[in-house]
Amino acid sequence: MNIAYSTELICFLILSAVIVSGSLAVVLLENIVYSAFLLGGVFMAVAGLYLLLNASFVAAAQILVYVGAVNVLILFAIMLVNKKEKLKPIKGLKTRKLISGGVCGGLLILLLRVSITTKWNLPGPTSIGEEATERIGEHLFTDYLLPFELASILLLMAMIGAIVLARRDISISTGDINDFKNKKSLINKKIPLLSENSLK
Amino acid sequence: MGELLSFQIFINEPVELLNLSLNAKAVLPEAAVLMAMLGTLLVDLAGEKVSARWSPPICYAGLGTSLILLIMQWNGEIQESFLGAFVADNLAIAFRGVIALSTLISLLISWRYAEQNGSPIGEFAAILLAATLGAMLLCGSTDLVSVFVSLETLSVASYLLSGYLKRDSRSSEAALKYLLVGSAAAAVFLYGASLLYGISGSTNLKEIGISLISAPTPLSALALVFVLSTVAFKIAAVPFHQWTPDVYEGSPTPVVAFLSVGSKAAGFALAIRILVGCFSAFDTQWKLLFTVLAVLSMSLGNVVALAQKSMKRMLAYSSIGQAGFVMIGLVCGTEDGFAAMVLYMAAYLFMNLGAFACVILFSIRTGSDQISDYAGLYQKDPLITLGLSLCLLSLGGIPPMLGFFGKIYLFFAGWADEQYLLVSVGLVTSVISIYYYISVIKMMVVTEPKEASDVVKAYPSIEWSMKGMSSLKVALIFCVLVTAIGGIISNPLFNFADSAVNGTPLLQEAITLASKSSIG
Numbered sequence: 001m002n003i004a005y006s007t008e009l010i011c012f013l014i015l016s017a018v019i020v021s022g023s024l025a026v027v028l029l030e031n032i033v034y035s036a037f038l039l040g041g042v043f044m045a046v047a048g049l050y051l052l053l054n055a056s057f058v059a060a061a062q063i064l065v066y067v068g069a070v071n072v073l074i075l076f077a078i079m080l081v082n083k084k085e086k087l088k089p090i091k092g093l094k095t096r097k098l099i100s101g102g103v104c105g106g107l108l109i110l111l112l113r114v115s116i117t118t119k120w121n122l123p124g125p126t127s128i129g130e131e132a133t134e135r136i137g138e139h140l141f142t143d144y145l146l147p148f149e150l151a152s153i154l155l156l157m158a159m160i161g162a163i164v165l166a167r168r169d170i171s172i173s174t175g176d177i178n179d180f181k182n183k184k185s186l187i188n189k190k191i192p193l194l195s196e197n198s199l200k
Numbered sequence: 201m202g203e204l205l206s207f208q209i210f211i212n213e214p215v216e217l218l219n220l221s222l223n224a225k226a227v228l229p230e231a232a233v234l235m236a237m238l239g240t241l242l243v244d245l246a247g248e249k250v251s252a253r254w255s256p257p258i259c260y261a262g263l264g265t266s267l268i269l270l271i272m273q274w275n276g277e278i279q280e281s282f283l284g285a286f287v288a289d290n291l292a293i294a295f296r297g298v299i300a301l302s303t304l305i306s307l308l309i310s311w312r313y314a315e316q317n318g319s320p321i322g323e324f325a326a327i328l329l330a331a332t333l334g335a336m337l338l339c340g341s342t343d344l345v346s347v348f349v350s351l352e353t354l355s356v357a358s359y360l361l362s363g364y365l366k367r368d369s370r371s372s373e374a375a376l377k378y379l380l381v382g383s384a385a386a387a388v389f390l391y392g393a394s395l396l397y398g399i400s401g402s403t404n405l406k407e408i409g410i411s412l413i414s415a416p417t418p419l420s421a422l423a424l425v426f427v428l429s430t431v432a433f434k435i436a437a438v439p440f441h442q443w444t445p446d447v448y449e450g451s452p453t454p455v456v457a458f459l460s461v462g463s464k465a466a467g468f469a470l471a472i473r474i475l476v477g478c479f480s481a482f483d484t485q486w487k488l489l490f491t492v493l494a495v496l497s498m499s500l501g502n503v504v505a506l507a508q509k510s511m512k513r514m515l516a517y518s519s520i521g522q523a524g525f526v527m528i529g530l531v532c533g534t535e536d537g538f539a540a541m542v543l544y545m546a547a548y549l550f551m552n553l554g555a556f557a558c559v560i561l562f563s564i565r566t567g568s569d570q571i572s573d574y575a576g577l578y579q580k581d582p583l584i585t586l587g588l589s590l591c592l593l594s595l596g597g598i599p600p601m602l603g604f605f606g607k608i609y610l611f612f613a614g615w616a617d618e619q620y621l622l623v624s625v626g627l628v629t630s631v632i633s634i635y636y637y638i639s640v641i642k643m644m645v646v647t648e649p650k651e652a653s654d655v656v657k658a659y660p661s662i663e664w665s666m667k668g669m670s671s672l673k674v675a676l677i678f679c680v681l682v683t684a685i686g687g688i689i690s691n692p693l694f695n696f697a698d699s700a701v702n703g704t705p706l707l708q709e710a711i712t713l714a715s716k717s718s719i720g
Binding site: 110115117118120142143144146150158160161 | 237241330337346349350417418419
């Protein structure tokens with residue numbers, strides 16, 4: 001066992017421990033802010049795993065997208081909705097937890113068993129390290145051109161949709177008279193289609 | 201194999217990349233839809249009034265061009281385009297046609313609805329067109345990555361559309377439920393896809409199929425289950441159907457019309473691509489799983505529909521049952537089976553959208569979608585009564601409507617392939633379905649004028665001059681006419697379904713395999 005190998009092994013073990021314990025804590029902790037920060041830690045550790053596998057581009061993308069965007073967004077959402085609210089206790093929460101725990105445990109055992117019994121094609125293709133970015137670009141403009149272009153449409157549509165959902169239909173009155181008039185006229189103009197009698 | 205080899209060489213030598221032919225012609229119909237989408241967005245910049253004036257013609261032009269281009273592709277030379285990411289065989293063209301037509305009809309019936317709700321029209325049309333684009337590309341995708349991206353385009357657009365009525369809390373609830381369940385399904389699909397990539401080292405469905413045949417492992421069975429559950433989610437097969445009734449009830453009705461036809465057609469096309477094209481090594485397994493799904497969908501969908509009081513919920517459960525019928529054709533795997541599937545999808549397009557057009561017209565005039573409110577409608581509004589009756593009879597499979605021929609062809613194909621369990625369950629449940637379809641008709645036609653519901657008693661005078669009503673009328677009459685007359689002159693549809701199967705190499709391979717194994 002040479003030094004390179006043992007360092008790699010130690011790094012792998014540490015990262016895996018962080019990932020497993022971190023994700024368990026994300027699910028089990030009561031305080032949602034802790035969960036969100038721990039989720040960031042888990043994402044970072046996953047990026048570390050990618051680095052160990054010599055996939056630096058994927059690691060950078062993981063940090064940029066998941067830690068930089070997704071996790072920060074989650075934290076924003078939590079801090080904006082900082083409302084203390086007593087949630088109603090759910091009936092039979094314990095049995096529900098037990099059942100879902102059982103299902104997840106079963107799935108885990110299934111996955112473990114399958115991954116042990118499968119003859120993996122090892123060792124996989126040799127990693128190309130720094131060339132990866134170049135190769136990804138090549139793929140994006142050859143055999144993955146169609147999904148690449150479609151992704152731009154997906155993002156455009158998602159952006160428009162987010163604006164549509166976030167836009168206020170009825171302006172909230174700020175005490176201004178004009179504002180108030182607008183609000184009234186908007187309400188008068190628009191008749192809700194599904195009126196009360198349809199909810200009977 | 202020669203193609204694969206040369207493909208490898210191209211990838212290894214970047215200089216050669218310039219000589220690659222993409223065959224981008226194959227996605228011209230999608231390009232037309234994309235142009236219409238961008239057009240509506242640009243017009244929308246000029247304000248709501250201009251957008252309401254110009255969005256409809258732009259959408260008609262885009263979808264019409266797309267349909268014409270699809271017709272021109274029919275029976276054309278089949279070439280892999282985008283280096284194996286997309287193929288425009290007849291099967292893909294048929295399903296893309298169904299999707300484009302369903303969007304066109306959904307748009308026709310949506311203008312008045314959107315106007316009355318006060319929702320912005322331009323964005324609505326743009327998002328619906330994006331959903332169409334995703335669904336159409338999904339039908340022809342032959343690569344896991346493009347399958348996933350187009351699936352997500354369709355799904356994200358559907359979530360947005362179902363939450364479009366922001367002031368109705370049920371619409372928001374529908375969107376949130378759909379988003380959560382749909383994201384879980386997408387994650388499961390990705391897991392399955394990553395396993396497939398790990399097994400085969402390729403994302404191309406054909407290559408994955410080849411490597412699955414050479415080395416079937418327990419892992420690939422697991423991947424099959426994961427991928428299949430996503431497909432079942434998309435076509436709303438029981439037990440992956442829980443989202444359907446809530447989403448259908450809460451979403452705007454034109455969106456439901458699109459989801460029940462366009463999105464479902466895309467799901468079936470995906471099922472054929474992945475299961476027939478990629479999992480041929482697990483033929484017996486996936487057919488068994490689909491038999492279970494089909495039996496459950498037919499029985500649960502049709503039985504629960506009996507108890508529904510809301511028209512939209514009833515149509516939701518009936519669509520679950522209808523998906524079960526279509527699955528019979530998929531399980532058969534014979535030439536007749538696939539042809540019956542295509543035929544029934546086409547027939548379902550007209551009858552279901554016709555029914556939705558009537559439901560929308562009724563809700564525009566009265567603001568209700570409760571079944572009991574339809575009582576005695578025939579005296580006030582003969583058009584809705586006639587149209588809804590014909591479409592529901594057709595959905596139930598009463599001759600001589602279009603639906604009868606579709607259903608009988610499915611059962612015939614199933615019987616010929618010795619799927620006795622499926623066919624008998626199908627027959628029993630379609631009798632049940634006739635009961636609840638007829639009870640709506642009975643409610644509308646037979647009820648005495650005195651017993652008419654309050655809503656019908658206060659029915660407004662029939663008015664077609666309002667904005668967006670004429671297009672609704674056109675769509676309604678078109679769907680009802682095709683449903684009623686299509687059954688009598690159904691020969692072109694049969695020819696269409698047959699040549700859809702004959703012009704698809706993928707299906708031909710599967711059929712020869714199936715016939716070989718049955719002889720041997």
